[in-house]
Amino acid sequence: MMKRNLFVLIVILLLAHAMPAQTPFVSRVWSADNGDGTYTNPVLFADYSDPDVCRVGDDYYMTASSFNCVPGLPILHSRDLVNWQLIGHALPRLPQLEHYARPQHGCGVWAPSIRYYKGEFYIYYPDPDFGIYLVKAKNINGPWSEPILVEGGKGLIDPCPLWDDDGNVYLVHAYAGSRAGIKSVLVIKKMNAEGTKVLDAGRLVYDGHDIDPTVEGPKLYKRNGYYYIFAPAGGVATGWQLVLRSKNIYGPYERRVVMDQGSTAINGPHQGAWVDTRSGTHWFIHFQDRAAYGRIVHLQPLQWINDWPVIGTDKDGDQKGEPVLRYQKPVQDKNIVVQTPADSDEFNSGTIGLQWQWHANPQAWWAFPAQGYLRIFSVQLPDSVHNLWMVPNLLLQKFPAETFTATAKLSFKPQLQGEQFGLVVMGLDYSGLVLTRTAGGISLSRITCKQADKASPEKTTPLAIVQPDPVYLRVQVTKGGSCSFSYSLDGKKFIDTGEPFTARPGKWIGAKIGFFCSRTVKTNDAGYADIDWFRIE
Numbered sequence: 453m454m455k456r457n458l459f460v461l462i463v464i465l466l467l468a469h470a471m472p473a474q475t476p477f478v479s480r481v482w483s484a485d486n487g488d489g490t491y492t493n494p495v496l497f498a499d500y501s502d503p504d505v506c507r508v509g510d511d512y513y514m515t516a517s518s519f520n521c522v523p524g525l526p527i528l529h530s531r532d533l534v535n536w537q538l539i540g541h542a543l544p545r546l547p548q549l550e551h552y553a554r555p556q557h558g559c560g561v562w563a564p565s566i567r568y569y570k571g572e573f574y575i576y577y578p579d580p581d582f583g584i585y586l587v588k589a590k591n592i593n594g595p596w597s598e599p600i601l602v603e604g605g606k607g608l609i610d611p612c613p614l615w616d617d618d619g620n621v622y623l624v625h626a627y628a629g630s631r632a633g634i635k636s637v638l639v640i641k642k643m644n645a646e647g648t649k650v651l652d653a654g655r656l657v658y659d660g661h662d663i664d665p666t667v668e669g670p671k672l673y674k675r676n677g678y679y680y681i682f683a684p685a686g687g688v689a690t691g692w693q694l695v696l697r698s699k700n701i702y703g704p705y706e707r708r709v710v711m712d713q714g715s716t717a718i719n720g721p722h723q724g725a726w727v728d729t730r731s732g733t734h735w736f737i738h739f740q741d742r743a744a745y746g747r748i749v750h751l752q753p754l755q756w757i758n759d760w761p762v763i764g765t766d767k768d769g770d771q772k773g774e775p776v777l778r779y780q781k782p783v784q785d786k787n788i789v790v791q792t793p794a795d796s797d798e799f800n801s802g803t804i805g806l807q808w809q810w811h812a813n814p815q816a817w818w819a820f821p822a823q824g825y826l827r828i829f830s831v832q833l834p835d836s837v838h839n840l841w842m843v844p845n846l847l848l849q850k851f852p853a854e855t856f857t858a859t860a861k862l863s864f865k866p867q868l869q870g871e872q873f874g875l876v877v878m879g880l881d882y883s884g885l886v887l888t889r890t891a892g893g894i895s896l897s898r899i900t901c902k903q904a905d906k907a908s909p910e911k912t913t914p915l916a917i918v919q920p921d922p923v924y925l926r927v928q929v930t931k932g933g934s935c936s937f938s939y940s941l942d943g944k945k946f947i948d949t950g951e952p953f954t955a956r957p958g959k960w961i962g963a964k965i966g967f968f969c970s971r972t973v974k975t976n977d978a979g980y981a982d983i984d985w986f987r988i989e
Contacts, residue, residue, distance in 0.1 A: 476537065476789050476790070476791035477537070477791060477792060477793070477794045478790055478791055478792055479792040479793075479794075479795050479796075479852055479853070479988065480796070480988060480989050481795070481852055481853035481855070481856040481988055481989070482497040482498075482792065482852055482853035482854075483535075483790055483792050484496070484497075484534050484535075484751075485534050485535055485781070485790045486778070487790070489780060489781055489784055490778055490779060490780055490781060491534040491751065491778070491779060491781050492777065492778050493718070493750040493751060493775065493776065493777055493778070493779075494740065494748040494749050494750050495533070495534050495536065495737075495749055495750065495751045496528075496536060496748060496749035496792075496793070497745070497748050497852065497853045497854065498745075498746065498748060498749075498793065498850040498851065498852050498962075499745065499746020499747055499748065499850045499851070499961055499962035499964075500514070500516035500526065500528070500739070500747070500748075500749050500850075501516055501517040501519075501563075501739055501746065501747035501960070501961070502516055502517040502562070502563035502564070502610075502669060502723055502724075502739065502747070503515070503516045503724055503725060503737050503738070503739060503749050504516070504563075504564060504565045504566050504612075504671065504724070504725045504737075505533075505566070505724075505725040505727045505737050506566050506567055506568050506573075506725075506727070507568075507727050507728065507729070507730075508568045508592075509730070510531060510730055510783075511529060511530075511531060512529070512530045512531070512532075512533055512727065513527060513528070513529055513566060513568075513573070513592055514526075514527070514528040514529075514530070514536065514566070514725075514737070515527055515528075515542065515564050515566045515575055516528075516564070517561055517562055517563050517564065517960070518541075518543070518560065518561045518809070519557075519558060519559065519560045519561060519562070519959070519960055519961055520546070520552065520555055520556045520557055520558070520559055520560040520811060520812065521560070521809040521810070521811060521848075521961070522543075522544075522545060522546060522552070522809055522810045522811075522812065522813055522814060523541035523543060523544045523545070523809060524541060524542075524543035524546060524560065524561045524809075525541055525542035525543040525561060525564060525575055525577060525587065526538060526540075526541055526806075527539050527540045527541060527542055527592060528793065529592070531783065531785070531788045532781055532782055532783035532785065532788050533727070533729075533735055533737070533751055533781075533782045533783070534751065534781050534782070535788060535789070535790055535791045535792070536791070536792065536793060537791050537792075537793065538793040538794065538806045538807060539592070539593065539806070540592075540593055540594065540806065541806070542575050542587050542589070542594070542596045543561065543577075543587060543596070543599070545813050546560055546561070546579075546813055547585070547598070547599045548579075548582060549813055552812055552813045553812055553813050553844065554812055554834070554842060554844055555811045555812045555841070555842055555843070555844055555846075556812070557841070557905065557958060557959035558958075558959030558960045559579070559580065559581055560579060561577050561578075561579065562577070562578045562579070562580055562609050562610065562628075563577075563578065563609065563610040563668075563669050563723065564576060564577035564578075564611075565577075565611060565612040565613065565671065567613060569615055569647075571590060572588055572589070572590050573588060573589050573590070573591075573592055574586060574587075574588045574613065574647060575587050575588070575596075576602065576611040576612065576613055576623070577611070578608055578609040578610060578611055578625070580606065580607055580608070580609050580628045580630070580631050581606060581631065582601075582604065582606075583601055583602070583603050583604035583605050583606075583608055584601075584602045584603045584608050584611045584623070584625065584650075585599040585600060585601055585602060586599070586600045586602050586647065586648060587599055587600070588600075600648050602623070602643070602647075602648060602649060602650055603623075603641075603649075603650040606631040606632060607627050607628045607629075607630070607631030607632025607633070607634075608625055608627065608628075608632070609625060609626050609627065609628045609668065610625055610626045610668055610669045610670060610723075611623055611624070611625040612624050612625070612670055612671045612672045613643065613647055613672070614672040614673070614674060614679075614701075615647070616674065616701070617674070619645070620642065620701075621642065621643040621644065621645060621647050622640055622641065622642060622643065622672065622701060623640070623641050623642075623643050623650060624638060624639070624640045624641075624657070624670045624671075624672040624681060625638070625639060625641075625670065626638055626639075626667070626668040626669065626670060626683075627639075635666060635668070636659065636660040636661050636664070636665050636666055636667050636668075636685075637656055637658065637659050637660065637661075637667070638656075638657055638658040638660075638667060638670050638681060638683065639654040639655060639656055639657060640654055640655055640657050640672075640701060640702060641653070641654035641655075642654075655702050657681070657696075657698075657702055657703045657705060658681065658683075658696055658703070658705055658707075660685055660694075663707075664685035664686065664694055664707075665685065665686060665687075666685060666686060666687050666691070667683050667684070667685040667694065668683065668684065668685075668723070669683055669684050669722070669723030670682070670683040671683070671723075671724075671725060671726065673726060675756075675759075676759055677699060678697045678698065678699060678759055679697065679698050679699070679700070679701050679705075680695060680696065680697050680726075680761075681695070681696040681697075681705065682694075682695050682723075682724075682725075682726055682761075683695075683696065683723070684720075684721075684722045684723040684738075688720060688722050688741045688747075689719055689720055689741040690719065690720070691712075691720060691721075691722060692709050692711065692712035692713075692721075693709065693710055693711040693712065693721055693722075693723075693724075693736075693738065693763060694707065694708070694709055694710070695707075695708055695709075695710045695760065695761055696708075697759070697760070708760055708771070708772075709772055710760065710761050710762055710763050710771070710772060710773065711736075711752070711762075711763035711764050711772065711773045711774065711775065712772065712774065713774065713775070714764075714767075714772075714773075714774025714775070715767075715774065716774050716775050716777070718740050718750065718774075718775040718777075719740060719741065720738075720739070720740050720741050721738050721739075721740060721750065721752075721764075721775050722738055722739050722740065722741065722747070723738060723739065724736055724737045724738030724739065725737045725738075726754060726761065729782050729783060731783075733753075733782060734753075734754040734755065734756065734761070735751060735752065735753060735754055735782050736751070736752045736753075736754045736761075736763045736764075737749060737750070737751055737752075738750055738752065740775075742962070743933070743956075743957055743962075744851070744879065744932075744933035744954075744955040744956055744957050744962060744963040745851050745854065745933065745962050745963070746850060746851065746957060746961055746962020746963070747962070750775060751779075751782075752764045752773070752775055752776060752779075753765075753776065753779060757771060764776055792852075793806075793807060793852075794806065794807050795807060795849065795852040795988040796985075796986060796987045796988045796989075797826075797985065797986045798824075798985045799821060799822075799824060799825050799826045799983060799984070799985060799986075800823065800824055801821070802821055802822070802823055803821050804819060804821050804826065804847075807849040807850070808847050808848070808849050808966065809847075809848060809849065810844065810845065810846065810847060810848075811843070811844055811845075811846040811848065812844035812845075813844075814844070814845065815831075815845075817829060818831060818845045818847075819847060824984070825982045825983060825984050826982070826983045827980050827981070827982050827983075828847065828873070828967060828969040828980060828981050828983065829969060829978045829979070829980045830866070830871045830872070830873075830969045830970055830971040830978045830979050830980065831843075831844075831845040831969065831970055831971070831978075832970075832971055832972070832973070832974055832975075833970050833971070833972055838907040838908070838909065839882075839901045839904050839907070839908065839909065839910050840876065840878065840882055840901065840904065840910075840968060841882075841901075841904040841905055841907070843968060843970060845968060845969070845970070846876070846878060846966060846967075846968050847966045847967050847968070848876075848878055848964035848965060848966030848967075849964060849965060849966055850962060850964055851929065851933075851955075851962055851963055851964070851965065852988055854929075854931055855929060855930050855931060856928075856929050856988050856989065857926065857927070857928045857929070857988070857989050858875075858926065858927050858928075858929070858965055858986065858987070858988050859924060859925070859926040859986070859987050859989070860875055860924070860925050860926075860967070860983055860985070860986045860987075861922050861923075861924050861943065861983070861984040861985050862922060862923055862924075862925070862981050862982060862983045862984060863920060863921040863922050863923070863981065863982045863984070864887045864894060864920035864921070864923065864979075864981045865920070865921075865979055865980050865981065865982070866889035866894070866979035867975070867977060867978065867979040868889065868971060868973060868975060868979065869889050869890060869891060870888070870889065870971055870972045870973060871888070871889050871969075871970070871971045871978075871979045872886050872887065872888045872889075872968075872969065872970050872971070873886070873887045873967070873968070873969045873981040874886035874887065874899070874967065874968050874969075875925040875926075875927065875937075875965075875966075875967060876899075876965070876966065876967070876968060877927060877929075877935050877953065877955050877963055877964075877965050878958065878963065878964050878965070878966070879904075879955055879956040879957050879958045879962075879963040879964070880903065880904060880905050880956045880957065880958060880959070881900075881901060881902045881903065881904060881953075881954075881955070881956045882899075882900070882901050882904055883898070883899065883900040883901070883935060883937065883953035884898075884899055884927075884937070885897070885898060885899075885915075885925045885927075885937050885939055885949065886898075886899050886912075887918070887920055887923065887981075889979070892917060893917045893918075894917065894918055894919070894920040895914060895915075895916070895917055895918075896914075896915045896916050896917075896918045896923070896939060897912050897913060897914050897915055898912070898913045898915060898937060898949045898950060899911065899912050899913075900913075900953055905959070913949075913950065915939070915947075915949055918939075918941060919941065922943075922984065923939065923940075923941065924939060924940040924941070924942075924943050924946070925937075925939055926938045926939065926940070926946055927965065929955070932954065933954055933955035933956070933963060934952045934953075934954055934955075935952060935953045935954070935955055936948065936952045936953075937949045937950075937953070967981075967983065969981055
């Protein structure tokens, strides 16, 4: 018996040793790595708005705005600034739990900054309705602290800290005109040594009203005795990248435009982060507004000339660059594998994939991941709901590329008449395919809603009575965000459902794709849908 057990143990160990390491995820629809030592922008063809990056050794960590989507503050990791993996979130819930129990579109987490200081990660983020917060962790994978209110108030946005050589700690931020009644100005404030509390009212260090309207998104750095503020101006889709420098933290600051669209198709180029490599090269991560596709992430080379940065390529030698489309990768290391944030999901891990976010602080029972499927229960709709815009239990992910096909295989198990499950492309307008339990069976319909944010009603087009086990729901997205919906009962023959729908962004975010499950009546139990898989191809 002992020999048999020893033999079994040896076999298990040999098999474990022979098993390959987990394969990094690579999207079938977008990868920036060309495989020849170059990359193509965008490095992330997905809505990671207002990206900020810090380097720790050979590792790069990015975070971005997440607005009302939960979990918030995504954490991405890279070894070369080109191949990125989504590894977690620093904010499992928005701290005003009741306020964010219903969708608060365009609110929540605005432009954050991430820094690594004395063995600890710091993320400062603004909620424009409540103030500036800090979350921190000794390990990038957490646990992250509960949000610490650094400064309360309305309209305080886009914070970034600086730990100075003399021990002083500073915070730069901008103002949101929608809350503060003023914008286009940047201020610097002192913080306590821990970086957890603002100590004064701050000083105005730059007013952009005359030549840099809507200056915002400041990032504060120090190099060669100069303080630098990197900040975009001129508007998200139409602006330019500004850099200010001074020998004194409070100015006066010299001004220079260091990158604009130039002759390229890369509009904006908007706020981001300066980061260096261990080998001493310099780079700039920023976003470009692509309407329904959201604010996608680009990587630009950066050179320092006479203590001024020049971002992108400077074709005419005026020290103002323009974005590149293709360039040499920052880190040439054959051991770095190609990878992308996950988009497809087989639901085999027992957890909800990191790419999925709710539109409000969720209840734990909305969805339960199991081995091999995701079970989503129906949630009673609030009486005030006119359409999906204010439904909290939307489980969605970002568009991953300009063109792609998304297919879901699922089973629908309703208990009551009126229970629904749907695949939806969500934004200010939305459209999708919906299964509904009716007196006559399970009906499949196409829904479309224009100006959902204005409480407009849905238009419903009945398609068929179907057997709900299984059903395949599909949307094909082509250039311009054109979405064609189809369905299948066998996974082979897909039936078109009519006129394509043109996706629109949401409030400060790109269009998203995903699921909802709802009911109109109160009950002590709920029907559900089991999603077998969701595949982006």
